[in-house]
Amino acid sequence: MKIAILNQKGGVGKTTLAVNLAASLSRAGSRVLLIDADPQGSALDWAAARQSEPLFPVAGLPKPTLHRDLGQLGQGYDYIIIDGPPRVADLARSAIMAADLVLIPVQPSPYDVWAADEVVKLLDEARIFKPGLQAAFVVNRKIVNTALGRDVRDALATYSPPALGAAICQRIMFAESAAQGLAVYEVEPDGPAASEIEALREEIMQNYARP
Numbered sequence: 001m002k003i004a005i006l007n008q009k010g011g012v013g014k015t016t017l018a019v020n021l022a023a024s025l026s027r028a029g030s031r032v033l034l035i036d037a038d039p040q041g042s043a044l045d046w047a048a049a050r051q052s053e054p055l056f057p058v059a060g061l062p063k064p065t066l067h068r069d070l071g072q073l074g075q076g077y078d079y080i081i082i083d084g085p086p087r088v089a090d091l092a093r094s095a096i097m098a099a100d101l102v103l104i105p106v107q108p109s110p111y112d113v114w115a116a117d118e119v120v121k122l123l124d125e126a127r128i129f130k131p132g133l134q135a136a137f138v139v140n141r142k143i144v145n146t147a148l149g150r151d152v153r154d155a156l157a158t159y160s161p162p163a164l165g166a167a168i169c170q171r172i173m174f175a176e177s178a179a180q181g182l183a184v185y186e187v188e189p190d191g192p193a194a195s196e197i198e199a200l201r202e203e204i205m206q207n208y209a210r211p
């Protein structure tokens with residue numbers, strides 16, 4: 001199954017979710033490949049910062065031919081996670097063409113939800129060719145112990161992709177682990193960041209069937 005993590009808006013947590021979801025799937029026994037489709041190369045930087053054994057391979061493929069190139073490269077994996085770039089629409093389009101499921105991280109602010117308009121438009125375009133394409137919002141950087149504000153829920157509800165039940169909170173652990181090229185569960189296996197990622201992985205595995 002190919003999961004692209006996309007949002008044209010920068011800094012919403014695409015790379016953070018991509019590396020941690022990949023790590024969680026691999027820990028659960030799946031063969032995982034992480035594709036860095038961002039010319040900034042953040043997922044590759046994450047892998048390079050790592051001193052211990054890699055959990056899964058990370059390949060850089062920031063090309064608008066990604067959906068075609070992946071055919072060969074992606075053989076033999078259960079999950080291919082694609083970390084998308086901000087802004088560049090042709091790369092995002094190619095990642096959407098490659099994907100079975102598109103996850104759209106959004107921060108819990110109506111402005112961020114509105115900014116997701118661009119990727120939602122690309123999804124609508126792609127559905128003409130790929131009617132079975134699945135998509136969902138993932139709320140990232142929710143403030144611990146707060147409910148999602150009503151304005152954010154209302155803003156999310158006006159879009160066609162649903163929001164996943166699993167939300168990721170604002171936690172320093174996400175930045176601290178990334179600095180060492182580690183997944184959150186490797187630094188704090190029973191910590192709240194690791195549990196949130198586990199819940200995200202479980203929801204995806206249960207609700208989005210592998211084609």
Ligand SMILES: Nc1ncnc2c1ncn2[C@@H]1O[C@H](COP(=O)(O)OP(=O)(O)OP(=O)(O)O)[C@@H](O)[C@H]1O
Nearest residue numbers: 010011012013014015016086141169170171174175
């Ligand atoms: N849940 C979180 N809690 C705390 N910090 C976070 C969280 N999610 C992301 N961050 C931090 O926010 C910054 C941006 O995150 P990230 O690089 O994952 O976003 P991105 O969408 O991949 O950005 P870009 O669009 O530049 O590729 C990073 O410093 C990251 O450590």
Ligand SMILES: [Mg+2]
Nearest residue numbers: 014015038042
């Ligand atoms: Mg990124």
